[in-house]
Amino acid sequence: EVQLLESGGGLVQPGGSLRLSCAASGFTFSNYAMSWVRQAPGKGLEWVSAISGSGATTPYADSVKGRFTISRDNSKNTLYLQMNSLRAEDTAVYYCAKDLQGIALAGEFHSWGQGTLVTVSS
Amino acid sequence: AIQMTQSPSSLSASVGDRVTITCRASQGIRNDLGWYQQKPGKAPKLLIYAASSLQSGVPSRFSGSGSGTDFTLTISSLQPEDFATYFCLQDYSYPWTFGPGTKVEIK
Numbered sequence: 001e002v003q004l005l006e007s008g009g010g011l012v013q014p015g016g017s018l019r020l021s022c023a024a025s026g027f028t029f030s031n032y033a034m035s036w037v038r039q040a041p042g043k044g045l046e047w048v049s050a051i052s053g054s055g056a057t058t059p060y061a062d063s064v065k066g067r068f069t070i071s072r073d074n075s076k077n078t079l080y081l082q083m084n085s086l087r088a089e090d091t092a093v094y095y096c097a098k099d100l101q102g103i104a105l106a107g108e109f110h111s112w113g114q115g116t117l118v119t120v121s122s
Numbered sequence: 123a124i125q126m127t128q129s130p131s132s133l134s135a136s137v138g139d140r141v142t143i144t145c146r147a148s149q150g151i152r153n154d155l156g157w158y159q160q161k162p163g164k165a166p167k168l169l170i171y172a173a174s175s176l177q178s179g180v181p182s183r184f185s186g187s188g189s190g191t192d193f194t195l196t197i198s199s200l201q202p203e204d205f206a207t208y209f210c211l212q213d214y215s216y217p218w219t220f221g222p223g224t225k226v227e228i229k
Contacts, residue, residue: 044221044223045158045209047217047219061217095166100177108156108168108172108213109156109166109211110168
């Protein structure tokens with residue numbers, strides 16, 4: 001059974017940094033592209049970033065480009081999101097998601113974690 | 123970025139009703155579109171990918187159609203567990219973008 005467990009969320013001041021982690025199990029992690037998707041309180045879904053199975057391809061949403069960095073450690077079956085220069089509008093539940101098909105980025109989110117809440121406030 | 127719109131933004135329906143939700147892209151996206159269902163406090167669930175492919179384990183009352191700019195999610199006979207919010211997502215080009223959602227409520 002695929003399991004994705006996010007951690008690292010919390011309260012941070014504007015301008016601060018936070019690193020989210022997503023521990024994966026139940027599948028061969030390196031064989032699948034992964035993404036981060038967020039949802040502000042009471043709002044819709046926003047795709048944040050994705051990473052191919054090898055880590056070579058990493059597109060970003062315009063709203064986070066230059067501030068957030070996605071990465072993965074295939075030896076630890078873990079996905080990361082380094083978030084710098086955080087703003088109030090980054091407040092959201094952050095989900096990690098596994099692609100349906102495989103190594104290449106496809107944007108078909110087959111499995112999701114339970115989410116971790118990031119609150120940016122002074 | 124490709125903009126996705128959905129209509130209606132919300133609807134009220136009864137158990138057994140046929141429900142249709144529309145998603146429109148600001149430019150052609152071939153069939154690179156998925157549909158997701160989300161219930162309050164839960165992560166989204168993939169229903170349909172590549173516009174019309176039913177994800178394994180999803181009931182056959184759900185179906186998707188369309189290509190280019192106009193897409194449809196149909197629930198042939200609404201069940202109590204289908205009351206939720208539905209989102210479309212284009213993965214044709216970066217940044218991937220979601221529609222704003224359609225909330226399906228009990229009439």
